[in-house]
Amino acid sequence: MVDAFYRQDPADANRYLSTELTRGPWSPDAQHAGPPSALLGHVIERCEPRPGFQVGRVAVEILGPVPLAPLTAQAKVVRSGRSVELIEATLSSDRGLVMKANAWRIKLAEPALDLPVEFLPTGTRQLPDGDTAAQFPSDQAIGFHTGIEYRFAAGSFTEPGPAVCWIRLKYPIVAGTAPSPLERALAAADSGNGVSSVLDWSKYLFINTDLTVTLHRQPAGEWVCLDAVTYPQPHGIGLAESALSDETGPLGRSTQTLLLAPR
Secondary structure (H helix, E strand, C coil): CCCCCEEECCCCCCEEEECHHHECCCCCCEECCHHHHHHHHHHHHCCCCCCCEEEEEEEEEECCCCECCCEEEEEEEEECCCCEEEEEEEEEECCEEEEEEEEEEEECCCCCCCCCHHHCCCCCCCCCCCCCCCCCCCCCCCCHHHHEEEEEEEEECCEEEEEEEEEEECCCCECCCCCCHHHHHHHHHCCHHHHCCCCCCCCEEEEECEEEEEECCCCCCCEEEEEEEEECCCCCEEEEEEEEEECCEEEEEEEEEEEEEEC
16 A cells, blocks of 8 residues: 655665655656655755754755656755754665755744734635545556645646645655655645646646745645746746745745746
């Protein structure tokens, strides 16, 4: 039974066995970038953890298709500091490096800052009731689309244009662990270009080469909302941008640089 996106190799703490839940929509042998991005978040948070610090930004570079195969995930602090530090994480397969990430970990204010209320991020979104998921464009029986629950408040996979979509992980990123708020945010944010697609899935590719997620607050609860829009250009470069929130209010932003091409 597949009950997680990855299983840690008992013989090597840095090695993770990829399950079918990581499969993406572009190839049966390649992963959706959401799970490996979340796996990078998993090792980043476990890298020399410091009480009173929180990850504020993660920038993921996708160096090529991530194979549906065992992966080695490692992280290290490359710039330490009293208030901010930079963490570097890598993800490799037997073919070599497939993804890397840089994360800024920032010291939280203690006590909390006395800020003007009128400048604090506000606004709430309501999670749609019931099963409002549209058909995910994949002919694979098992994949990332079966490992998440998604509900559209506006738009759909089959309706081109901006969309508002809620996403929840149905399984842990790594077996035996509970998904952290950062893992949930990274896994969801990589779907921005998919939920707000403006091009026909059957005729075009719109694959992201990166994912940058900036969080001014950690997600609360299991659901992450993407208010997403895609900006295509005829020369083949596009941008997907998502405003991230949960049921209590805004969280931050994510962006993806897109490669646009005919299938």
